[in-house]
């Protein structure tokens with residue numbers, strides 16, 4: 370049932386978006402948890418809203434590349450409860466963006482994100498609330514990774530705890546010189562709960578994941594690239610002389626994968642997503658259906674008419 374739901378999620382195309390948007394959240398198949406798992410999204414949202422501060426800002430650009438900014442600089446961009454709710458809303462907006470092709474996730478004020486806001490964590494440190502927050506964030510980050518957009522985390526400064534987990538909910542990671550990704554959970558007497566461990570194993574393999582989590586290792590750009598966690602290293606800081614601003618560098622990096630019409634780029638992401646998440650037979654059937662959405666579509670007909678050569 371879960372696989373079938375994921376297949377539907379992967380398949381849905383722009384024309385389905387309006388119908389999709391009308392569905393209650395729990396019926397959206399991108400989620401891991403719904404009422405059948407005892408998860409009540411409205412209840413946890415109300416609780417999280419009480420811990421306010423900061424925001425998650427979304428800028429959709431005409432280029433089809435959106436920028437999502439984790440914005441709580443006085444707490445090193447830690448996630449307050451209201452920011453967790455904000456994130457879920459921004460992901461919904463991105464799910465309903467037919468023109469979208471790419472997404473950059475960054476932190477405000479030259480640092481990425483220091484994880485959960487420890488003030489909120491202390492206030493909901495009982496087991497039940499912790500589980501609810503964990504399910505809520507797993508749902509949001511799973512939907513973020515499953516967006517039909519090619520996403521990249523732009524890591525400047527520190528990505529700690531939940532911030533490190535957030536980087537794994539993007540397709541790619543770029544690190545600025547001097548930045549650090551660190552799964553500090555062990556030092557907090559915890560393990561990742563936002564899906565970061567499962568995604569990390571997929572990205573770097575279980576041996577490396579065990580080292581990073583077991584040792585709360587500080588991953589610098591060089592180590593990140595060596596173990597396959599990081600896809601590129603950006604020069605200097607935002608204001609470093611001679612270097613383009615980091616966001617511009619990240620946009621340039623991403624644009625080589627997002628050049629072209631949105632339906633084609635979205636289809637690219639969907640076939641990779643199905644290959645990544647579904648068993649082979651299911652992935653093959655999904656690929657066939659996605660192929661059907663681009664075959665004979667305007668971009669395909671234009672390319673055929675122009676007799677393009679791939680020299």
Ligand SMILES: CC[C@@H](C(=O)O)C(=O)SCCNC(=O)CCNC(=O)[C@H](O)C(C)(C)COP(=O)(O)OP(=O)(O)OC[C@H]1O[C@@H](n2cnc3c(N)ncnc32)[C@H](O)[C@@H]1OP(=O)(O)O
Nearest residue numbers: 443444445447483484485486487488529530531532561562
């Ligand atoms: C569920 C748990 C897990 C998860 O979600 O998966 C987590 O994420 S738990 C949180 C893990 N993160 C941390 O433990 C970070 C703790 N903070 C630090 O290590 C340091 O603050 C820093 C991030 C390395 C920055 O150090 P520094 O440059 O020296 O600045 P300050 O320490 O002075 O920080 C400035 C300001 O920001 C506040 N801050 C930083 N992180 C958090 C946070 N996660 N929650 C709440 N507040 C945070 C810090 O307390 C300072 O505030 P003031 O003291 O009021 O100036």
